[in-house]
Amino acid sequence: MAKHTRPKLIINCKHIRENYAYLKSYVSPCIASCVVKDNAYGLGIREIGQVLYQAGCRVFFVAYGCEGAQLRKVAPDAEIYVLQGYGHEESAHFQRNNLRPVLPTVQDALRYFESPRNRLTPAIQVETGLNRLGVHLREISAVRHLPFSLILSHLACADEPHHSLNTHQLEEFKKFKEFFPNTPFSLSASDGVFLGRAYHFDMVRLGAALYGINTKPYAEKPVKNCITLVAPILQIKTVKAGESVGYGATYTLSEKRKIATVSIGYGDGIFRSFSPTGILHLIHNNRSYPAPIVGRVSMDNITCDVSNIPEAILNQAEYMTLIDDSYDLDTFGQACNTIGYEVLSSIGHGTRYIRQYID
C-alpha cells in the first residue's frame, strides 16, 4: 500500500539550470532569453522562473499578462515580454507589472503608442512565413518610426533543418533590418538554436529545450530530461483468459495475466491515446521492468500488464513510472501520437499531483 494514492510529479531544477547553462553558452554572445509561458509549460512559473532568474536570465517571455504578473514576483528587474499582445482593458495591468507586449498588428502598435500610459517600449512581431501572428513586410513602413525594443518572428519548421521554409524565413526576416537598423532582432526559439548561428540574431528564446524536450529530433538529444512521473499501484489482480480489461471491453486477455491498476489517468493529463502502445515501468534497484498498458486509460486509472515482473519485486513495489530519463517526454509523446511539448503541458496542468522540486 502506498503512502498516498496521488501520483507524483518530480521536477529536476538542477537539470533545468544545466540545460539553460548549456544552451546559453551554445548561443553566446547572443542573449539567451527564457520562455516560461503556460505556467512554465506546466512546471510552475514561480518555481521555474526563480530557478532561471537565479541562473542569470534577465529576459523572459510569457503568453499573457496574468503570467507576467506571477513571474514579476520572482524576477523583479527582468524584461518580461507578453507574446499574445495585450487587450485594450489590460493597459493598467501591464504598466503595474512592467510588462512589454509583443504586438502582432500595425493597429495594435499604433494604438499602443497613442496612449501616454504605456511607458515601456514593446516588441513587434513580424510575419516571415508561419502565417500566425505578425506584421507583413508590405505593411511595416506604417510603424517604422516607432521605438520598438525588439523585432521578433517565429520559425515554422525549425525541427526540420533541411526544410526550405527555414532559409526563406531567414531571408524574409533580414528584410526588416532596413526598417529597424538599430533594434535587437530575435527569430529562433529552442528549435532554431541548432540551425546555426545565422538564425540566432541578437536573442534566442529558449522554451521546450530548457524543460528537456528534444528539439533536435534528427540528432543526439542535447538537453537533459527534467521530470519524473510516478503513479501509486492501488491493486494487482489476476485476470483470467477470455476476460476483458477496462472501458469498452476493448482488450481481451488470451491467457491468464497479472494486471496492476495505478492511480493516474486522463484527469491528470495522461492522454487516452497513450493506450494501447504506451508502456509503464517498474524501477527496482536501477533496473527497469516494462509493463505495457492494457485497456483504455480512464480518468483516474491506468491498467497495465505486470505478468513479466518477478513476484518478489512486484510485492515490494509502491509506484509504476510513466516518465523518467529513459522513457522521456519525447518517447511518451510518440506513444500518444503527439509531441513532447503537448505531453508536458497536459501533465503540467494536473492539479492532483504531489509536486516535488529537487535540486
Add this chain to the structure above:
Amino acid sequence: MAKHTRPKLIINCKHIRENYAYLKSYVSPCIASCVVKDNAYGLGIREIGQVLYQAGCRVFFVAYGCEGAQLRKVAPDAEIYVLQGYGHEESAHFQRNNLRPVLPTVQDALRYFESPRNRLTPAIQVETGLNRLGVHLREISAVRHLPFSLILSHLACADEPHHSLNTHQLEEFKKFKEFFPNTPFSLSASDGVFLGRAYHFDMVRLGAALYGINTKPYAEKPVKNCITLVAPILQIKTVKAGESVGYGATYTLSEKRKIATVSIGYGDGIFRSFSPTGILHLIHNNRSYPAPIVGRVSMDNITCDVSNIPEAILNQAEYMTLIDDSYDLDTFGQACNTIGYEVLSSIGHGTRYIRQYID
C-alpha cells in the same frame, strides 16, 4: 481588438442544476449522488459542489482526499466518498474532513478496520468485469463481517446498451447481495442510468451527464450542454496561394484565403488532434459562421479560415467560439478522435481562462 487576450470559459450553473434535477427525478426513488472528482471534471469543485449541494445532493464522490477536503467546505454535512481509496499516511486527513474511502482490496479493508482512528464506515468496491479496481467474489468472504456503508462496482460498457458485458456485470453484482444483505448497493454511473431500473440499485453516481456530456450516444441527448468556450481573435490576415500556415508547414493554401489567429491552444487543453478536422464558429446575431481550422494547433494559438464570413461581420468580431450548445463537448471530442469526458477534463485544467459562472 478584444478587451482581453485570454480565452473565456463560461460555465452554465443553471444547466448543471437542471441536469441534476432531471436525472434525480429520472432515477427516483434511488439516491442520486454526484461525482465531482477531478475538480468537478475541471469546472471547479467548490463552485460546482456548492451548486449541487444547494440543489439537494448529499452524497458525493471524489477521487482523492485533497479533493474531498475542498468539497467539505461547501458541503458540510454531506457524505463524501473517495474513489481511489486512501494511502496509509492519509488517515488523519480523512478523519479531519470526514471522508469515506472506497476500498479496492481485502487488504485495504482489513487494514482500515484495524485502526481505531478510522471512525467512518467506508465503501468497498467489488469486481464485476471491468477488471480495474475491486474485490473479486472469490475473496469477498474475508470481509463479509465488516460494516461497510456502501457496496460499489462500475460498468465497463454502459454506453453500449446491448453489450453482453452489461448483463454479465449486473448478474455478478447481484451475487454480492448474499454477503451484504442490508448494505446499500451502487453499480451505475451516468452511463448506466439509461440501462434501466435494474441497474440503479440503491444509488447511482452522476458525473459526466451532469456536465452535459452525452452518455447516451445511441439516442437523443438527455442533458443540456453546460459550457461555452470562446477565444479572442488576435489578427486576421490574407495569405497568398502557395503559402503555408502553422508549424511543420503542413497546410498549404491552394488559393488566397483570409486566416484568423485566435488566442487559445494546447496550453489551454485544446488537443493538437483537434486539427485538421475541427471547426471554430463566429456567432453573430444568433447565426453561426463556420471557420475550419487550418494548420496545426500550437500552444497558444489556433489559425482558422474565415474567408467565407462576410467582411462586415468579421470586422466587428471579437471572439471565435470553440464550444457551445450547438458544437458541444461530444462533437468536439469526435473531432479530436476522443470522448467528451477527456475534452472537458483537459479544458477544465486550463489555468489561463477567464472563468465566468452564470446562472
